[in-house]
Amino acid sequence: MPTALDFYFDFASPYGYLAATQIDKIAARHARTVRWHPILLGAALKATGMRPLAEIPLRGDYMHRDAPRFARYLGVPFAVPPGFPIAALAASRAVVWLDDGDPVAAKALARALYDAHWGRGEDIRDAAQVAAIAAPLGVDAESLVAAVQSQEVKDRLRARVEASLAAGVFGSPFVIVEGESFWGADRLDQLDWWLSGGR
Amino acid sequence: MPTALDFYFDFASPYGYLAATQIDKIAARHARTVRWHPILLGAALKATGMRPLAEIPLRGDYMHRDAPRFARYLGVPFAVPPGFPIAALAASRAVVWLDDGDPVAAKALARALYDAHWGRGEDIRDAAQVAAIAAPLGVDAESLVAAVQSQEVKDRLRARVEASLAAGVFGSPFVIVEGESFWGADRLDQLDWWLSGGR
Numbered sequence: 001m002p003t004a005l006d007f008y009f010d011f012a013s014p015y016g017y018l019a020a021t022q023i024d025k026i027a028a029r030h031a032r033t034v035r036w037h038p039i040l041l042g043a044a045l046k047a048t049g050m051r052p053l054a055e056i057p058l059r060g061d062y063m064h065r066d067a068p069r070f071a072r073y074l075g076v077p078f079a080v081p082p083g084f085p086i087a088a089l090a091a092s093r094a095v096v097w098l099d100d101g102d103p104v105a106a107k108a109l110a111r112a113l114y115d116a117h118w119g120r121g122e123d124i125r126d127a128a129q130v131a132a133i134a135a136p137l138g139v140d141a142e143s144l145v146a147a148v149q150s151q152e153v154k155d156r157l158r159a160r161v162e163a164s165l166a167a168g169v170f171g172s173p174f175v176i177v178e179g180e181s182f183w184g185a186d187r188l189d190q191l192d193w194w195l196s197g198g199r
Numbered sequence: 200m201p202t203a204l205d206f207y208f209d210f211a212s213p214y215g216y217l218a219a220t221q222i223d224k225i226a227a228r229h230a231r232t233v234r235w236h237p238i239l240l241g242a243a244l245k246a247t248g249m250r251p252l253a254e255i256p257l258r259g260d261y262m263h264r265d266a267p268r269f270a271r272y273l274g275v276p277f278a279v280p281p282g283f284p285i286a287a288l289a290a291s292r293a294v295v296w297l298d299d300g301d302p303v304a305a306k307a308l309a310r311a312l313y314d315a316h317w318g319r320g321e322d323i324r325d326a327a328q329v330a331a332i333a334a335p336l337g338v339d340a341e342s343l344v345a346a347v348q349s350q351e352v353k354d355r356l357r358a359r360v361e362a363s364l365a366a367g368v369f370g371s372p373f374v375i376v377e378g379e380s381f382w383g384a385d386r387l388d389q390l391d392w393w394l395s396g397g398r
Contacts, residue, residue: 048256057247058369062382073389073397170257183261186385190272198272 003178004033005191008164009114010041010172011088014067014078017118018185019173020111021076026188030195032177036099036107038092039161044170052085070185079121089157090127091117093148094134096157109134202377203232204390207363208313209240209371210287213266213277216317217384218372219310220275225387229394231376235298235306237291238360243369251284269384278320288356289326290316292347293333295356307336 007023009016020036027034045052054060064080071078091113099106116122116133123129127148131141147153167176175182175191182191190198206222208215219235226233244251253259263279270277290312298305315321315332322328326347330340346352366375374381374390381390389397 048258050255050258051248056249058243058367059247059249062369062380065380066382066386069389069393073392168257170261181261181264183265184385186383187265189388190268193272194268 002032004035006176007034008037008039008169008174010039011091012085013172015185016172017114018070020114022188026192036110038095039164041172043161048170054085077119081117081121082123086125090130090148091124093153093157094130094144097147097153108137201231203234205375206233207236207238207368207373209238210290211284212371214384215371216313217269219313221387225391235309237294238363240371242360247369253284276318280316280320281322285324289329289347290323292352292356293329293343296346296352308333
């Protein structure tokens, strides 16, 4: 069986959202599967000494024109959410929590959270908001809210963020397959080419 | 007549080179022409508080894998030149000098310099090296060496770098057409789409 793709993303990242709308389609074309890994970019930014894109003069302004244009280019909905860029703790913990027992549900929740946050501009900072988005997927709201507040799930997310740093992830979106790294929604075409045997 | 594209690039920038191999082809598909503007990114990096990509931990290493892969994806030659990233003063001044009287020759020289520097990994830091690359285009070596050392040409390049900053250019490559900005070799597909009427 061909190796799965590892797809790393921060819910706060608009380019992570754009990649999330495409990554499974691309993988499927090459009979590959995708493991979704929510991360928190703060740690990676610290490692590279960078600031969040939105805070960089000129580049931040450009991003606010570029990301919606990129969405129109891909033909997917786009709306800037409140509080951008958020600290996506509740959303990331909820996905990591679900991922332990039910990776399919975890991926469905991650997709639903991204669609809500960047497709419709909804707030996903609070556990209650995350639970409301998870409910149609059959996830019990009370269990989710309890999980994202538990030390065990907090630790699990922290361990996964640390594992992403150890794997060399420094941005969102980031794809690693067979040791090859692709950073950015703008590298998906090259990922597709690479999966086709392009070298 | 449709508006020309303004294409800004730093000879030190590998992604500027990659874009330079494509930009005229893309413009031609839409019956557009391209004005080439050599710039020095140092001033733009200062404005955004950024460092050269090569100096940023992790991102610099990634660039050294990404840029050659991008070149293979495009099917163009690629070689890392000595002294990367160079201060491309002589090359930029030579192009600006030629551009005053003969924009066609200036563009041909810019292309030849990029092909030498990033296509074949040649050094283009010295005026004599630039003159050797310009010679096959019928440019007199002595005149070129004198021009790149003249205060008038130095001032002309400085004025063009300042004009690029005033236009909002903060990276290489950078394309502006009808007020719309595209930053990065990875936005050429979207530029193509935009020129086709994509909005």
